[in-house]
Amino acid sequence: MEQFRIFIVEDDPWYGEILEYHLSLNPDHEIYRYTSGKDCLANLGKKPGLISIDYSLPDINGVELLKKIKQQVPDTPVVVISGQEDISTAVDLLKQGASDYFIKDDNTKELLWNAIIRIKEHQSLKKEVEELKEELGHKYDFSKAIKGNSRAMVRIFSLLEKAAKTNINVSVTGETGTGKEVIAKAIHYNSERKKKPFVAVNMAAIPRELIESELFGHEKGAFTGAAARKSGKFEEANKGTIFLDEIAELDLSLQSKILRVLQERELIRVGGNEKVSLDVRLIVATHKNLLEEVKKGTFREDLFYRIMGLPIELPPLRERGDDILLLAKFFLDEFCKSNKLKAIGISPEAKEKFMKYNYPGNVRELKAVIDLSAVMCDGESIKEEDIYFASASSDDFLSASEKTMKEYTSDIISHFLKKYNNNVVKVADKLEIGKSTIYKMIQNNEITLHQ
16 A cells, blocks of 8 residues: 655654654654755655644745745645644635644644544545546547447547547537437547536526526525525536537527626626636537527527537437447447346347337437346347337337326236236236236226236
């Protein structure tokens, strides 16, 4: 395990030895002791994890030493120990970036010990976050996050590489379920902003009366229920990327406010006056034709040209040829892995059925179909009869018509009762529901047994 390196800068040899001995009780600590600020600064190349400095050194005072340390190693925590209690000095040091300020007394060594524990925990958490972000970057590597070998997808990969190299705004269009958010994340996690926030906002999912506060934040007391200041999604995405999905659903008044934020690169929270500077990369998505919305007067022309940037139009799954089988295999392997199932294949007949369907729900629908097919599969490969398309025809267990959840539930159970010759136990096991639920629905005439 790598040791945690600590600098103790103390001109009193006796007190310095006490601190060194106390901190050395942890074998993970590597202690370096210096008697002057000059010696400390000359050894910063050893990259300490923490520096403890005496405020009153013979060659430099605590404020000046802190400033010099922060200039050379700005991310290194510095704790200041002083022989006298002075609130104004403590406040000044904390403003200059000191992690903590202690008065030199009998409790100092314990306070320093606890401060080191807190700092190590913070650094460990920070490292974990960095590793997770790095992991996300690998996950959203273009070749891993987006599957496809079709000519249409090869062109998409080319556009994604161009988008990732710059900060140009990106507008992603395509039918529902084509993977617009996956595209947005892939761009972000392959760009220079990958270690900064990626914030996704579905504009259609936020109530109209809350959307301004959600995007731009609000000040305390801005409206009933605003008990404290709240940062909006744009602020959360600062230095990173904000993804506005279903951008066409914004009403015109909000469109003008977003336009101002994009033009001025700053915002004002609801109920406030303070201007907040922004550095945000914008990616938008919609399943609608924004140019048509401009012509209809439902979308501002000036905002359209501001957000259009690099346009990426995702092809529907039905136009991607053999990508259907490539994706099917990928989703199937992922489902088996996450559910600890043995590997399942796809029979030739099942492949043919997958290829003939037109996928109105696109990639999202294919994944749902694959997950269900894997559950229904009793052998080593998915067979034709294991595949159910929700919108294919009235012969399938779900029809294209709109129904209530209760009606859909009845259709599903009825379908499987027919398939398994009214074997309630087997159906309950397959659908992971209680037998009593099925018997109760039969008793209430919500479903009928097949003759």
